[in-house]
Amino acid sequence: MKVLVPIKRVIDYNVKVRVKADNSNVDLANVKMAINPFCEIAVEEAVRLKEAGIATEVIAVSIGDKSCQEQLRTALALGADRAIQIETDEKLDALNIAKLLQKIVEEEQPQLVILGKQSIDSDNNQTGQMLAALTGMPQGTFASVVKVEGDKVNVTREVDSGLQTVSLNLPAIVTTDLRLNEPRYASLPNIMKAKRKPLVVKPAADFGVDLSPRSKLIKVVPPATRKAGIIVDGVDTLIEKLRNEAKVIS
Amino acid sequence: MTLMFHCAEYEDLLRVTMIRDQEMLNQFLDSISKFVRERLVPAENEVAESDAIPDDIVQEMKAMGLFGMTIPQEYDGLGLTMEEEALVAIELGRTSPAFRSLIGTNNGIGSAAIVFDGTEKQKQTYLPKYASGELIGAFCLTEPDVGSDASAVKTTAIKQGDKYILNGTKRYITNAPRAGTFTVMARTDPSIKGAKGISAFIVDASTPGITLGPKDKKMGQQGSHTCDVIFENCHVPAENIIGGVAGKGFITSMKVLDRGRLHISALSVGIAERLIDDALRYAIDRTQFGKPIAEHQMIQVMLADSKAEAYAAKCMVLDAARQKDLGKKITTEASCCKLFATEMVGRVADKAVQIHGGAGYISEYAVERLYRDVRLFRLYEGTTQIQQMIIAKNMIKDIQ
Numbered sequence: 306m307k308v309l310v311p312i313k314r315v316i317d318y319n320v321k322v323r324v325k326a327d328n329s330n331v332d333l334a335n336v337k338m339a340i341n342p343f344c345e346i347a348v349e350e351a352v353r354l355k356e357a358g359i360a361t362e363v364i365a366v367s368i369g370d371k372s373c374q375e376q377l378r379t380a381l382a383l384g385a386d387r388a389i390q391i392e393t394d395e396k397l398d399a400l401n402i403a404k405l406l407q408k409i410v411e412e413e414q415p416q417l418v419i420l421g422k423q424s425i426d427s428d429n430n431q432t433g434q435m436l437a438a439l440t441g442m443p444q445g446t447f448a449s450v451v452k453v454e455g456d457k458v459n460v461t462r463e464v465d466s467g468l469q470t471v472s473l474n475l476p477a478i479v480t481t482d483l484r485l486n487e488p489r490y491a492s493l494p495n496i497m498k499a500k501r502k503p504l505v506v507k508p509a510a511d512f513g514v515d516l517s518p519r520s521k522l523i524k525v526v527p528p529a530t531r532k533a534g535i536i537v538d539g540v541d542t543l544i545e546k547l548r549n550e551a552k553v554i555s
Numbered sequence: 556m557t558l559m560f561h562c563a564e565y566e567d568l569l570r571v572t573m574i575r576d577q578e579m580l581n582q583f584l585d586s587i588s589k590f591v592r593e594r595l596v597p598a599e600n601e602v603a604e605s606d607a608i609p610d611d612i613v614q615e616m617k618a619m620g621l622f623g624m625t626i627p628q629e630y631d632g633l634g635l636t637m638e639e640e641a642l643v644a645i646e647l648g649r650t651s652p653a654f655r656s657l658i659g660t661n662n663g664i665g666s667a668a669i670v671f672d673g674t675e676k677q678k679q680t681y682l683p684k685y686a687s688g689e690l691i692g693a694f695c696l697t698e699p700d701v702g703s704d705a706s707a708v709k710t711t712a713i714k715q716g717d718k719y720i721l722n723g724t725k726r727y728i729t730n731a732p733r734a735g736t737f738t739v740m741a742r743t744d745p746s747i748k749g750a751k752g753i754s755a756f757i758v759d760a761s762t763p764g765i766t767l768g769p770k771d772k773k774m775g776q777q778g779s780h781t782c783d784v785i786f787e788n789c790h791v792p793a794e795n796i797i798g799g800v801a802g803k804g805f806i807t808s809m810k811v812l813d814r815g816r817l818h819i820s821a822l823s824v825g826i827a828e829r830l831i832d833d834a835l836r837y838a839i840d841r842t843q844f845g846k847p848i849a850e851h852q853m854i855q856v857m858l859a860d861s862k863a864e865a866y867a868a869k870c871m872v873l874d875a876a877r878q879k880d881l882g883k884k885i886t887t888e889a890s891c892c893k894l895f896a897t898e899m900v901g902r903v904a905d906k907a908v909q910i911h912g913g914a915g916y917i918s919e920y921a922v923e924r925l926y927r928d929v930r931l932f933r934l935y936e937g938t939t940q941i942q943q944m945i946i947a948k949n950m951i952k953d954i955q
Contacts, residue, residue, distance in 0.1 A: 319592075339585075378582060490594075491586045493620035493633055500579055 306453070306475075308351040308360045309415035311406050312344035312380055314373040315426040324527045331426070331525060340376040343421025345383070346481040349488040350451055351419050352384035359453050360417070362386050366409055368402055370394050374504060381499035382491035388502070393509035397516060403435035404514045410440050415476060417458060422447055422480040433480035443473040447482040580639055587646045590619060595650040602653055602778035603924055613657065616688070622661040623686025627670065630682035637814075637876040641821035645869070648825015649832075652928050653778035655822060660730045661685045663818060664936075665692025667811040668738045668755050672798040677757060681736060693734035695725035695784055696808050703941050705740075705812075706750040706805055710786060712741035717793050719743065719756065721764070721786040727935075731767055732780045734760050739786070740808055743801045750805035755797040764789030775927030815936045816889040817879065820872045820896035823932050826925060827865040827896075827903040833922055834858065834907040837914070848910070857906040865903060868896040887949040894942040897932035904929045 316322060316331070317339040325332045340348075354360035365380035367373040368391040377388035391405050410418060423430035437444035445451075445460025449468065452459045453475075461470045463482045491499075509516060537543045547554045594615060602608050616622070625640055626632025635643065640662075647655045660666070666685040669677050684690035701707045710723025721741055731737070737758045744752040758765070768783030797807060835858060838849035848854045875888040904926040908915035915922050933939045 375578060375582070378578065379585075382582060382586075490590045490615070490619055491582065492618055493583055493586065493624065494631075495620075496579060496582045496586060497633065499582075500576070 306354075306360050306417065307362050307364065307413060307415040308354060309364050309366060309410065309413055309418045310344070310347050310351045310380065310385065311366050311368075311402075311409075311418070311420050311432070312348065312376055313341040313421070313424045313426075314338050314367065314369055314376045315341045315424050318342055318425060324525050328524050328526055330522060338372070338375070340379050341421050341424045341426075343423060343425070343481050343483070344376075345379075345421075345488045346483070346485050347419040347421050347479075348380045348383050348385060349486045350448075350479075350481060351417075352489075353486065354417075354451075354453065355384065355386075364389065364413060364415070366391065366406070368393060368397060368405055368509065377504055378496075378499050379491060381502045381504070382496040383489065384495070386502065388504040390504065390506045391509050391512070392506050393516070395509075395516060395518075397509075398519045399429045399431035400435055400519055401514065401516050403432050403439055405509060405512055405516075406432070406436050407439040408512045408514065410436070410442075417453070417475065417477060417479065418442070419451075419479045419481060422482055433478055437478040440476075440478070442476050442478050444478040444480070445471050445473050446480040448479050449482050449484045451479055451485065580642065583639070584642060584646055586619070587621075587643060588649070590615070591646060591650050595654050599651045599921065599924070602651060604777075606777045606780075608653065608657055608778050612654075613688075616654070616658060620686075621658045622688035624658075625662045625670070626666060626682050626686040630678055630686060632682065632686040637817060637879040638873060641817060641872050641876040644818050644821035645825040645828070645872075648822045648827075649829040651776075651778065651924070652822065652826065652931075653776050656729060656776060656779035657733075658688075659818075660692050660694060660734075661688065661690075663815045664694035664811050665730065665734070665736075665738065667814060668694070668797050668807050669757060671810050672755070672803065672807045673757075674797075674799050676794075677797065681757065684735075690735035691730050691733045692736050692738065693728050693730045693784070694811065695728050695731075695737045695739040697726050697728070699724055699726050703938060705808060706753070708740050708742055708753050708805075710739065710741040711745060712739075712743045712754060712756060712791070713745075714743065714793065715790075718790045719793060719796075721756070721758070721789040721791055723786050725784040725786075727771060727781045728784045729779065729781050731782045731784050732770060736760060737765075737784060738797070738811075740804050741786075743796075743804075747802075751802050753804035753808075754801040755804035755807045756791050757795050757797055758786075758789070758791050762789055762791065774930055775924065776931060812936055813886060813889060816893040816942075817872060817876055817885075819932055819936050820868065820889075820892035821876075823896040823900040823929070824865060824869045824872055826929055827861070827868065827900045830900070830903050830907040830922060830925055831858070831861050831865060833920070833925075834861070834910040837920075838910055841912075841914075854910055857910055861903045861906050864899045868892070868899045871895060887946055890937070890942040890945040890949075893937060894939055894946065897929075898939060900929045901933060 317337040320337050323332045351363040355363050363385040364387055365377050365385040366389040367377050374390055381388055420433040447463045448460045449463050450461035456475050457472050458475055458477050459470055459472050460479055461468050623632035624635050628634040669681055685692050696705055698709055712719040712721050739756045739758050740753055742752045743754040764787050766785040771781045838854050839847050841848045871892050875885050875892050879885045907922040908926050911920055911922055914920050
């Protein structure tokens with residue numbers, strides 16, 4: 306069984322994010338980048354399926370400029386067998402990403418596509434669902450348990466009311482939640498071996514997909530800074546301030 | 556002193572195994588720094604209090620490949636160049652040095668004698684096991700009466716047929732309680748008092764006649780263990796002489812120590828950076844006289860001086876490491892690095908405690924522990940005074 310794992314290059318989660326002075330976007334200059342944590346969980350899950358003898362091949366795919374090869378190498382070091390970079394310098398919408406991935410799904414015919422539920426930079430939470438719609442494959446999103454049984458995959462989903470388990474016919478799309486697994490650390494020997502694993506570069510333009518943007522980023526502003534609080538001298542003052550200043554009670 | 560040995564063989568080895576791949580190196584460093592931050596730093600207190608590194612962490616360190624970083628690639632190691640090793644040591648420096656000590660002997664003094672001078676058979680027998688961490692190697696040079704004057708080794712190895720009989724006591728042997736092998740410096744020719752009478756042996760820890768003393772109680776680095784290793788009529792096959800030829804042990808041991816100096820220097824840089832980071836965060840959080848203490852100039856002086864010194868040491872270490880990778884003789888530079896970087900981290904640790912004020916004396920804060928831990932760096936692999944001696948003697952020799 307082939308498993309396809311799309312991954313995204315994002316700002317490292319340890320980095321303190323700053324907005325550009327002109328509010329056009331987040332400042333990425335000289336910022337440490339990493340594999341999106343949910344995508345890393347997806348890679349780990351695929352590698353575990355391979356180690357369990359269920360998956361036969363794990364393919365990592367990323368869309369972006371040359372720099373996303375770093376994250377593909379990380380996926381290879383974690384245990385993916387080969388990697389595909391869909392090369393583009395454009396920042397693509399989730400729908401365009403999903404359409405490119407659809408082409409890869411058609412080419413590779415994976416039985417399972419495991420994606421992160423969302424990326425920590427744009428927080429869209431759309432790509433997996435869109436890919437499911439485009440390919441007509443069933444989807445199990447926000448997975449906290451993934452069990453392949455025969456020609457089905459049972460996905461336990463974290464939903465507001467608790468845990469919901471769905472059974473999907475393969476091929477299927479799964480998106481990972483935080484508690485699905487704890488990704489391993491890439492070992493130094495495996496980082497070295499990853500260098501020799503195949504990484505194929507395919508220009509995005511070659512896929513015949515309309516990549517024109519469907520949405521436009523207008524403005525990015527940092528969260529408002531919290532003002533310092535005060536200590537009031539008693540309950541009466543507190544009530545007075547809640548009523549007249551904060552206007553939260555009447 | 557004959558401490559100025561130039562290890563050309565090792566540099567030949569480096570030229571073969573040099574990685575020189577910035578992208579891969581970045582991945583190494585990323586993976587190590589993540590492991591340090593997420594697994595090792597949170598375990599520091601537990602290690603210090605229990606005086607032991609938890610088994611699951613030891614297993615993870617093996618799985619990460621941390622035991623074989625300097626073992627050549629043809630023996631299943633990573634064959635890191637000196638510059639790469641220095642950068643890795645800086646990353647590992649950001650946590651308790653007890654962790655580094657566990658992998659330190661396999662990447663340094665515990666395996667290096669075989670890496671440099673071992674026969675092909677010895678390399679094939681031991682190096683892959685050191686690289687995986689299956690076997691821990693320890694290095695037995697120091698004795699109760701032998702420290703800086705390493706050529707005065709008293710432990711004897713007297714030939715009897717195809718065996719040597721070892722007798723003597725080795726002191727402060729790092730990782731001895733875990734060791735599977737000991738690299739032992741012993742006098743094979745008691746008629747020669749100096750360096751030429753010494754041979755290096757690789758001795759399996761299970762050999763009858765070896766007793767371990769109780770674990771030493773140390774000032775710091777709890778979780779890293781040293782003890783005496785006592786040899787009493789310990790029979791070692793003659794083929795276990797490293798390199799197969801008697802009388803070369805002192806030269807081997809000097810090569811082993813020479814190389815470790817840059818590693819310890821790099822480690823000192825990493826710990827200095829950690830100490831500065833801890834002190835800076837504390838200074839920003841802690842308020843006195845109505846503002847964070849980081850805004851008081853006298854605190855700023857300590858922060859700035861620490862930063863400048865740590866940066867200077869880092870530049871020195873990386874420069875010396877690059878020169879070594881280029882095949883240049885760097886004995887003087889390595890000693891300069893060891894001298895400056897280890898003294899530097901002592902000063903930085905002192906200031907980090909000072910910035911913490913009373914809190915710096917309380918074990919709840921890591922700086923108290925690290926302050927004690929770094930004291931060792933000025934002592935082992937050649938004291939500060941030995942480094943000064945090497946540097947000055949080389950200066951004089953070079954001009955004559």
